[in-house]
Amino acid sequence: MQPVIxxxxxxxxxxxxxxxxxxxxxxxxxxxxxxxGSSGSGKxxxxxxxxxxxxxxxxxxxxxxxxxxxxxxxxxxxxxNLGMVFQQFNLFNNHNALGxxxxxxxxxxxxxxxxxxxxxMNYLRDVGMEQYIxxxxxxxxxxxxxxxxxxxxxxxxxxxxxxxEPTSALDPEMVGEVLNVMxxxxxxxxxxxxxxxxxxxxxxxxxxxxxxxxxxxxxxGPAQQLFDNPTEERTKAFLRRF
Amino acid sequence: MSFESVIKIVTENWPMFLRGxxxxxxxxxxxxxxxxxxxxxxxxxRTIPRPDRLFKRIxxxxxxxxxxxYIEIFRGTPMIVQAMVIYYGSAMAFGIDMDRLYAAIFIVSxxxxxxxxxxxxxxxxxxxxxxxxxxxAIGMNHIQTMRHVVLPQVMRNILPATSNEFxxxxxxxxxxxxxxxxxxxxQTKTIAGNNFKYFESFLIACIIYFVMTFTVTxxxxxxxxxxxxxxxxMMAGNQMQVTTPQFKEQS
Ligand SMILES: Nc1ncnc2c1ncn2[C@@H]1O[C@H](COP(=O)(O)OP(=O)(O)OP(=O)(O)O)[C@@H](O)[C@H]1O
Ligand SMILES: [Mg+2]
Numbered sequence: 250m251q252p253v254i255x256x257x258x259x260x261x262x263x264x265x266x267x268x269x270x271x272x273x274x275x276x277x278x279x280x281x282x283x284x285x286g287s288s289g290s291g292k293x294x295x296x297x298x299x300x301x302x303x304x305x306x307x308x309x310x311x312x313x314x315x316x317x318x319x320x321x322x323x324x325x326x327x328x329x330n331l332g333m334v335f336q337q338f339n340l341f342n343n344h345n346a347l348g349x350x351x352x353x354x355x356x357x358x359x360x361x362x363x364x365x366x367x368x369x370m371n372y373l374r375d376v377g378m379e380q381y382i383x384x385x386x387x388x389x390x391x392x393x394x395x396x397x398x399x400x401x402x403x404x405x406x407x408x409x410x411x412x413x414e415p416t417s418a419l420d421p422e423m424v425g426e427v428l429n430v431m432x433x434x435x436x437x438x439x440x441x442x443x444x445x446x447x448x449x450x451x452x453x454x455x456x457x458x459x460x461x462x463x464x465x466x467x468x469x470g471p472a473q474q475l476f477d478n479p480t481e482e483r484t485k486a487f488l489r490r491f
Numbered sequence: 492m493s494f495e496s497v498i499k500i501v502t503e504n505w506p507m508f509l510r511g512x513x514x515x516x517x518x519x520x521x522x523x524x525x526x527x528x529x530x531x532x533x534x535x536x537r538t539i540p541r542p543d544r545l546f547k548r549i550x551x552x553x554x555x556x557x558x559x560x561y562i563e564i565f566r567g568t569p570m571i572v573q574a575m576v577i578y579y580g581s582a583m584a585f586g587i588d589m590d591r592l593y594a595a596i597f598i599v600s601x602x603x604x605x606x607x608x609x610x611x612x613x614x615x616x617x618x619x620x621x622x623x624x625x626x627x628a629i630g631m632n633h634i635q636t637m638r639h640v641v642l643p644q645v646m647r648n649i650l651p652a653t654s655n656e657f658x659x660x661x662x663x664x665x666x667x668x669x670x671x672x673x674x675x676x677x678q679t680k681t682i683a684g685n686n687f688k689y690f691e692s693f694l695i696a697c698i699i700y701f702v703m704t705f706t707v708t709x710x711x712x713x714x715x716x717x718x719x720x721x722x723x724x725m726m727a728g729n730q731m732q733v734t735t736p737q738f739k740e741q742s
Contacts, residue, residue: 302624329630339621343643352639353629381724388724398625405629 250277253312253408253440254299260307261291261298268294270464272308276409281441283451283472286461287487292444295461296413299442300331329357332402332410336418338394340386346373346397347382350404358405365404372400376430392423396430403434410434412443448491452476460484497691504682504692511678512699514592518667518674519660522599527653529600530607533558534645535637537608538615558608565605571666574598578670595672599664603656610652614645647718654711658704675699 254276261269268291276282284292297303299310301317301324309316317327340349350369354360360368373379376396386394395415402410415431416424428450435441435454445451451458451472458475460468460483468481479485501508537558542548565573578594581587589597618641626636665676675696683692 300628302627325627325630325632328628331628333625333628335621335625335628337619337621339619339625341622341625341640343640343647353631356635356639357630384724385720401629 250280252276253278255311256299256308257311258308259295259298259305259310261294261303262306268464269298269305272464272466274459274466274469276440276442278408278440279438280456281435281443281454282457282459283443283445283455284459284461285445285448285451285487286467290461291464292461293413296333296411296442296444300328300333300411302333325357329353329405330408332405332407334395334398334402334410334412334415336414338386338391338398338418340389340394340398340401342386345383345385346378346389346400349386349397350401353401353405368406369400369404372403373397375403375433376400377426390423391419392426395419395423395427399427399430399434409440409442412441412445414444414446416445416447448476448488460487462487496688497695500682500686500688500691501695503686507678507682508675508695508699511673511675511696512703514672514678515661515664515674515676515700516703518592518595518599518664518672519657521596522603522664523653523657523660525596525600526603526656527607529604530609530611531642533562533604533608534611534615535642537612539633561601562605562608565602566609569666570598570602570663571669573602574667574670591670591672594670595664595667595674598667599660603660606656607649607653610649610656611645614649614652615641617648618644647715650711650715650718654708654715657707657711661704661707662700 252275256272256274259269259272259274260267272295284295286292294303298305305318308318310318312327312330315322317324340346341352344352347366347369350373351362351365354365354368355362358365370379370382373382376399378393378396378400381389381393381397384393386397389397399410399415412431416427419427424447428447431441431443431450432454443451443455453472455472457469458472459466460475460479460481462483468475468479468484475484476488479488536554539551542551574595577598578589578591581589581594622640622644623636626640631639664672664674667674668677668680671677679692679696683689686692
C-alpha cells in the first residue's frame, strides 16, 4: 500500500487546552477511512490540521516524502492536492454552482476557461446537479449545496478528499442524497477521509475505521472488526450508544 | 413670498443653480468613489493576518498605526474645519494655491475614506469564516481569496452604507462654501445676496438638494436589487433528474 499522507506525532493545542495528543496515522492511496468518536474528541481539529486550516503545534505531516510543516513549504501548493467538504457547505455565495466549481481550477490550477468548465460540468453531472449550474447557493437546498460542494472539491482533482461531518447540518430527508453521492465516490478508488456520525454508512463504505477519544486514536481497524469486535473498553462504550 | 417670485428667481438664475447642483454632484460623486477606494484599500489592509517575518511585521505595524491615526483624526473633526486647515494650510506651508474644486474633491475623498475604511473592515469581518476557509482549502492565497470570494460579497454588503455616504456627501459639500467652491449652497448664497430674497432662493436650493438625494437613493436601491438577482431559480434545461449518481472508475 502506498501512503498518501503520513501523520507523525501530530499535536495541537489551543492555549493550554491540548486537543490532539501525539497522533500517528497514515492514509493510503485508494483507501476510504472514517473517523468516529464522541463530540469534542478532536476529529475536526485533526482534519483541519491535515489541510492546515489549523496550524499544528507539533509533529510532522509527510506528503510526497516531504514534511509540509517545514517553514519553507508552500502551503497553498500543498492544499490544492487535498479537497475539503465542510459541514456547513461553505459554497462561495457570490458564485453560482458552476462558478463554485470553476474558480479554483482557473485561479489555482490555471486551467483554461473551457477546460475548467468541462471538468466542472462532468462532476456536477456526477452529483446530479447539472440542472442547477446557474443557481446561486441561496437558491439551493442543503443537500444540493453539499452535492455542489463535493463537485467543487472533485473538480480540483485532489489526491485525498476530506469530509467533516458532511451530513450533520442537513435535514434528515436530505442526508440520503449526499450519502449516496459519497458511496458512489467511494467505489471509484478515490482516497477519502471522512469524519462522520453516520455509523451505518461508515461501516458500509469504509476500508478502515479510526476511533478517536480525547485527542488520541484509541483504536483502528477494518470496519467489520472495529464495529463487531472492538478490543478497547472506550471503543466498546462509545459503540454501545448506537 | 409669492409663487411668482420663486418662478422669477428660477428663470433668471437657473444656469447658476444648475451649475451649482452640477458641482455639488460632481464633488460628492467623485469624493464618494475615491473615498470608497481608499476605504477598500485600508479596510483590506487591516484584515491581513499579522505577518510572520519580522521586517514585514514592522511595516505592517507602522502602516496600521498611520491608518488608525488617519481614521481617528478625520472622523473626530468636522469637515468644515478640515477644509479650512487643508486649503489654507497647504497654501501657507507649501505655497500651493490649490484649485478650489480639486481641493473640495480631495477633502471629501479623504473624509469619506476614513468612514469607508471602517465600513469595509466591518463588511469583511461580517463575511462568514467558512468562505475564507473554503477558499484556502482549494489552495487560494490571501489575495485570490479576497479578490474572487470575499470582496465581491463585501461590495454588495457595503453598498447601502456607500449610498448613505453619497447622500451625506451631497448635503455636506455645502460646508465647502467656506473655501468658495461654486457648489449649490455657495451659488444660492450669491444669488440671494443679489436679490435679497433669501427665503425663496434657499427654498429652491432645498428642493434641488432633495431631488438629488432622493434620485441617488432610488438609483442605488435599484442597483442593489439588480445585483441580488431573482429570488427564485429556474432550472436549466428540463432533463430528467438524475437520482443515482454515476462515477467513472479512477484510473
Ligand atoms: N479554534 C478553537 N479554539 C479553541 N478551542 C477549540 C477550537 N477548535 C476546537 N477547539 C476545542 O477542541 C476540542 C476538539 O474539537 P473538535 O471540533 O476537533 O471536536 P470534534 O471531535 O470534531 O467534535 P464534534 O463531533 O462535536 O464535531 C473541543 O474541546 C473544542 O472546544
Ligand atoms: Mg467536528
